[in-house]
Amino acid sequence: MNWRPHFTIGAFAGAIVALALHCEIFIIFLAAIIGGISALAPDIDHDSSKIRKAADLTVPIFGIFFALSSSCYTDVLCITDNWKGIIVSALAITGLYTIVITYLKPSHRGIIHSLLFALAYFAVLYAISDFAFALFGFVGYASHLLADGEIKLA
Ligand SMILES: [Zn+2]
Structure with a gap:
């Protein structure tokens, strides 16, 4: 799958989580961007x-x-x-x-395409921002794995 659908799916995932957390509109928008970009992250293993x-x-x-x-x-x-x-x-x-x-x-589609890495990604975001942003990033990242149909632990 190329980057556009991944971005779209990740953006939706981020926005839905922000909606569920009753965030204000600006944060929902930000969540969509973070989710979308995070959904592109796993394909960093592709040259x-x-x-x-x-x-x-x-x-x-x-x-x-x-x-x-x-x-x-x-x-x-x-x-x-x-x-x-x-x-x-x-x-x-x-x-x-x-x-x-x-x-x-x-x-490609190795360790980086795994839930373990999605959690590591969450941990890094959490360390540099806060829980909500880390969560938006995580669902975006995880949405990529779902969309690829490649759900593995590690
Ligand atoms: Zn992929």
Whole structure:
């Protein structure tokens, strides 16, 4: 299945969960986006997938933002004090991604297409955001496995 139906199904899954949680309209919209993008995530194990191309671009950017937000949570001015640490963490995130994708390259529809990985994905989102967002991401991710008809534990 290519990325469009996966995105649509994931967006619906995210929005439905947000509706069930009685979220306000903005959060429902956000949940749809998170669910949709998360539904693309499993195909990162596919070399020519949309998400892979997007990830090659966004992971370094995300790395910078993550490093910024984790070291300068309240004060923007601290960037000048912590710039070395920020660059190091951003490079570490990008490097880790590159190593995993290039050298450990999981087979298509392998471990990444599993509930175990969906849970790991949930855990990562939960660590960097909050429970509701992690849940939107999880249902999006899980919707991909359902749509592929590949429900396995690990
Ligand atoms: Zn797939």
